[in-house]
Amino acid sequence: MRRAVARRLAKVAVLSAGVVLAGMMPKQGHADNLADALIGAYNTSGLLEQNRALLRAADEDVAIAVSALRPIIDFTVRVQRALVNNQSNNLVTETRTSTFFSGFELTQLLYDGGASILAKQAAQETVLATRQSLLQVEQSILLRAVSAYMDVLLQEENVVLRQNNVRVLGEELRASQDRFEVGEVTRTDVALSESRVAAARANLADAQGALTTAKAEYVNAVGRDPGRTAGQPRLPRHPASISDAVAIAVRNHPSILSVQHQVKAADLTVDRQRAALGPTASIRADVGITNTFGNSNYNNTASAGLVFRQPVYAGGRLAATIRRAMATRDSVKASLLNTQKDVIQAVNQAYVRFETAQANLRATDERVRAAQVAFDGIREEATLGARTTLDVLTSEQELLDAQTSQIQARAERSLAAYQLLSAQGLLTAERLGLAVQIYDPTLYYNLVKGAPAQVSKRSKDLDRVLEALGKK
Template sequence: MLAASTSLAACIGPRPAPPAASAVVPPPGWRTALGPATPIRADWWNAFGDPVLTDLVDRALANNVDIATAAARVEEARAAFRLARAQQSPQLGGQVPSTSGQTVSPLGTPSDAIGAAPAVAASYDLDLFGRLRQASRAARAQELASEGARDTVRLAVASGVATGYITLRSLDQRLAVARQTLAARAEGLRIARRRAETGYTSNLELHQAEAEYRATEQLIPAAELAVTRQENALSLLLGAAPAAIPRGLPLDRLAPPPIPDGLPSDLLRRRPDLFQAEQTLVAADRTLDSARAAMLPNLALTGTAGVTLSTALANPIGVFTIGASILSPIFDGGRLRAQSDVATARRDQAAYTYRRTALGAFREVDDALAGVRRSGEQAVALGGQVDALAAALNNARNRYRAGYSSYIEQLDAQRGLLTAQLSLVQARADRLNAYVSLYQAMGGGWSRDDIDAVRRP
């Protein structure tokens, strides 16, 4: 898999250096790298401090339909490997025919007879040039690649559930902000109506207050619709029918795990898509070896052994044959050569796919680290803006009630505060989702033990 160790740095600090060229090419032992893929850990989500989130991820990993489909593909690949391996074993077959009737003597005199000739046939391909062995190894690599594909789906489902839950909690908070704002504007509308009825102000302020109240009111059904759709999307990931999703901690109380000072790039070796790409490359190379071996002579051994029983014979007669055949292509119109060229091209495609996957892994990590940092900075700035606008709204409300300013000042402050509050909710959700993206990009999160295990002395 990844052949170099490059520091990916932490979310705070300089931009990580680009990976070396040797980090995005297959390692030296890729042709024999047949180890199992790293399983997906679900306990990493405990670091967020929300048991509901952890439970949802566990449920999705156990019941998701896409994961079940990927697991079925793994079983198919395992059966294909067993089939390819069975081609290297001797083939045995038996036949026990039964006949009854009459036999005819050389003089033409019929006589009653009952005869049977049981026989056993055997054949074995010596596979002198490794055609069957390479095909079996290619099937084994395909099996491992299917396991990598399954774990890729598991990783995507776990990340999708976490992202969906964070989005759901952000929608809940947006709905709460809308309802709080609606309550405040209802109070402003009541005051504006009372002032208009007493003739203290014109109907202009009343209509402005009513328009802002209606503008906030329409945010609530839109937010409720988004919540319902998000719950349905999460239910689908959980492998269940649409239903309400339990809630845990609010958005602003979710605490993502801290990022160490340096994340070694060797952690990316755990990514199942890299493992899949490597095993696909192994399978393509083994298929190429098998295609080349098919162009060489093939030696097969065959034999039969049996016994003939008949009432016309005093003793049974044993019969056996053994032989060998050599099959060598003489002229096939270029079919075998074309098959070899096809296998070569597919092997090259698999190598380029591995390189692209490795480069994409580094990009995803860099994007996630930048997202954690920049969205965190944005959330801090928006938090300060919300505090300032809340103070400004309080001042504008007091000045309006005292008659020192028009309603438009309070209206502007309310608009600005609502926009800043919704932006703050989105920034917090983006920051948490950046941690989820980093979890997926690192192939299943990180821990101090994982870092110490891959860090080189």
């Protein structure tokens, strides 16, 4: 009987050590790694599609601004009723005529103080700002994919740990029952083992539920079910210091770059509104057929003229428009300062989080080593009667807690490393070198920036691009 107890306790030792070894053994065959998760998130994100559409809309604003500098041709049908009172030598005559005009009208802006050019430049700055906003959205999507992958990996390791704990405690329970039969322990010891087994099974159920939840988040973030995970990812390059990380973020973070372009656009908008107070000059011409009602005669007519306008009074609208543009500009400038502070704070927090996780992982590694040694020793002492069942169970729980802390610390370190990458503005598909078709924001812009007409070759090229995007 004692030999049977010893064999069971030896099996407990093997199972306990197996948890640590399982995490070290290489997995066979193909498995999903972090890069697979990032690629899936990049290729299937609806949020990216939404913001790419917003960028295309901003591109079209440039085309609209360019069109204001070009001639406008309209086909016009005009019916006009004229009443003329003529007084000559105390004789008053009244003439009523009705005319019908059908033809083309042309309007060409000649001068507006540069307002239209400033509007085009502001639209171009808005495009650059929107491109950076798209990159920031991309960062958030990829960071969510990192978090989803790490959570699935963590919960899988936790389930394995809990499953092994159930097996270990099951062996402990059978060993306690054997020792009870030979009178080495009491019924209380057996009951303690039964209680721990029941608790371990409950914890395993909780871990399996957490894994199901993590997989659901993975599907949402990545666009497909997770396969067998390939383990911890390689950590990205770590900056030497917080100051280095901050310097990189200030230069590269898309949120800062976006607001900088917004400030430039707001300055140009203020200048445009001020230019609108000045005079404008344009050419107006028409050609067509004019017919006078009441007879069958018609005339082929053509006319051209120079129109000069100078705003004098508009009910206060013009001055209010300038003040509004100035207030918007001041708001955006203040937003730039806040954005810079937020980015710097995020870098500091992410850097400290990584350093803390690194130190915590080293401590948990040592904790697992010490807890394993303690468990092995207490188990051996229990076989000699120097330790109680409670001592063994308590030691096993300490080892389990240490192993749980270890896998949590490992996942936390990886997540903190990628959060720091995002805080620096470096978590993009292009910088990570992902095997995806990188979205080119200049392709659509280069097709529309010249405001091509519907009958032009450029417009046909644009139609093909839209068809390729599935938007036609």
